[in-house]
Amino acid sequence: MTESETQGTTTTAADAAARPDYRRWVYILLVFAGGCVGATLRYVREQAIPEWNGIPIGTMVENVVGAFILGWIIEGLTRGGPDAGGRKKARLLFGIGMMGGFTTYSALAVDSVQLFGTHSVWVGMLYGFATVIVGAGASFAGIGMGILTVRKHS
Template identity: 30%
Template structure:
């Protein structure tokens, strides 16, 4: 692998920051940026720990045998997608949530609860274990069920909210 040309590396180092109003080379602005982002990072971490713990508990309650269809992970992902569908409607259409609610619950709790990594690992284990059809079925079923769950939950929540507002 070759190192980038010096001009390219220099251009990257002098490129505009993500937020053009904040110059992270200025110590006061760097501290201010951390103060603004620190609480968000903290609630995402806390929420992620909670969500991942609940997912881990579900795996302990309903373990999947080697080579079997991973129903627990499928249902965890489907339920998580349904909850995020309803949650997003509620915090965007119904009430103005505190600025930390969405990162805590949406990104943290539900991000920790749902699991793309376990989904991918389950598929790999099924294929490596000589069950490629089951792996393919699981791949398709999770994708379709998760998308259907988020759409259905968002649609039902919108209708329920509209009915209550009349």
């Protein structure tokens, strides 16, 4: 029984429509499903790309690739029209869910700190900064791809 039913009221369609997105089950499930796929892809990447001379190249690769794909998805969806309906669902499923599950800032931070101890502070700092700088470039490239994709289909 819902809270409104226990208080003698019922939830109307207007009440449900006024509910914020983060409290709508369909949106929560889209982010959850995308996150499951993204985390699975990250696990597959971890198995496929081992460390190179003690440097976690795979984490850098997944964050850079994820930045590119996220830029592409968000720019393409934004240029395609308002954030509603299928575009909103695609953003939640692929952008927030899948790319959020695939990329990992926490692993980047931990890997950088571990490199401070196993290699040197400079290697750890270079790894962290290079990931952020290359990731930003990949994001801009993804945005460019989103622009080209929408122009091509318009």
